[in-house]
Amino acid sequence: xxxxxxxxxxxxxxxxxxxxxxDAPPHVLDDRIGLQLLAPGDGWxxxxxxxxxxxxxxxxxxxxxxxxxxxxxxxxxxxxxxQYVILGAGLDSFAQRRADIAPRLTIFEVxxxxxxxxxxxxxxxxxxxxPDRLRFVPVDFEAGERWRDTLVQHGFDASQPAVVVSTGVSxxxxxxxxxxxxxxxxxxxxxxxxxxxxxxxxxxxxxxxRPGLEMAEKGARASGTPFISFFMPDEIRAMALDAGFAxxxxxxxDELTARYFADRANGLRPPANAExxxxxxxxxxxxxxxxxxxx
Numbered sequence: 001x002x003x004x005x006x007x008x009x010x011x012x013x014x015x016x017x018x019x020x021x022x023d024a025p026p027h028v029l030d031d032r033i034g035l036q037l038l039a040p041g042d043g044w045x046x047x048x049x050x051x052x053x054x055x056x057x058x059x060x061x062x063x064x065x066x067x068x069x070x071x072x073x074x075x076x077x078x079x080x081x082x083q084y085v086i087l088g089a090g091l092d093s094f095a096q097r098r099a100d101i102a103p104r105l106t107i108f109e110v111x112x113x114x115x116x117x118x119x120x121x122x123x124x125x126x127x128x129x130x131p132d133r134l135r136f137v138p139v140d141f142e143a144g145e146r147w148r149d150t151l152v153q154h155g156f157d158a159s160q161p162a163v164v165v166s167t168g169v170s171x172x173x174x175x176x177x178x179x180x181x182x183x184x185x186x187x188x189x190x191x192x193x194x195x196x197x198x199x200x201x202x203x204x205x206x207x208x209x210r211p212g213l214e215m216a217e218k219g220a221r222a223s224g225t226p227f228i229s230f231f232m233p234d235e236i237r238a239m240a241l242d243a244g245f246a247x248x249x250x251x252x253x254d255e256l257t258a259r260y261f262a263d264r265a266n267g268l269r270p271p272a273n274a275e276x277x278x279x280x281x282x283x284x285x286x287x288x289x290x291x292x293x294x295x
Contacts, residue, residue: 003118007223008168009090010038011049015059016066018045022052023268028260029063029070033093037122057209061270064256065167065277069195070094072279073163076193077104083162086110087147087181088169091119095134106133108156110147113138148184161191161282168275171199171227172220178229179239182280186244190283194245200273201230209271233276240280251277 005013013034020030035044044050073084073094082105086092089109095102109116116138123130130136135154139147152158164185170178185194202213217227231239233250240248253272261269 003114003121005038005091005115005118006112009115010034012062012168013038013091013093014040014044014050015055015062018050018052018055019059019063021045023059024264024266027063028060029067031063031066031093031097033096033128034091036126037091037119054212056268057271057274058212060261060268061253061275064253064260064270065197065275067260068251068256068277069165069167070098072193072195073105073165074098074101076163077101081161081163081191082106083156083160084108085151085156085162085164087164087166090115090168095131096123096128103133106135106155108135108137108151108154110137110139110151113140146184159189161189161193163193163195164188166194166196168197170196170231171229172225173229175229175239179243182240182243182245186240186280186282188282192282194240194278194280196278196280197275198231198236198278199227199229199275200232204273206271206273209274213274233278236278240278243280244282245280246283248278248280251279 013031016029016031017035020027020032038044049055077084084094084105085108086094087110089111092109095107095109111119116136120130120136135156137147137150137154139145139150141147156162166181173181182194185192202210202217205213220226233252237248237250253270253274253276256277257269
């Protein structure tokens, strides 16, 4: 078993660190935990995929989606929700960074067994440890294992609501697989919420962003994990409602810009019509509230 993080997960973690290191404050997200775990050496910022200008819109998108979801989870925790599920967790660092909130939650990180084993080992080596509130849930998606069944085996209480998050995953799945995953979440307890990202058709992206997206699509195809699914906002909202959610809300790049990037002189902002967010709630009487800004 090759214990190493997925290249995409490592890149996302480094972009988060890059934002904290080179972009002017206030930082949308200050996350250098992944960088610490990866320990890539002093030359990591010289990599082609870390070029400050080329990565500007993409790192803005990465930290914006992470911050929005983090604010959503914090808002739900303040209302008593106690379960947070991260599908394809990669190098997510909420459990390590948010010591003010994480103890109120049981956090379930669902991921492929090998990179998850690597992460567990590095957390221990780096001194973070693995507290009981952080549950690693290894699921071999390629073998068709059902994440919900394994989740319950690791202490998930199916009678209680949860926030379930999936970022950077939908483009690799067929439309049918995405709908099946939505139905899986929609069958959870009332009051549960799904937050997921989706990719709009690449030809809709702005000209300055399109080459980067095309490069990412080409790289994904070459590595055997091609982009399969692209969605328009109305289409993915309709899918969520068809899957059984009572409400479904599209969070656009413009909305994220207004919330987190207003009045920035350097032009940092997530690109429109690229990767955006869907927030869906199961019960009509407990609609998902707007995310509350964290300190």
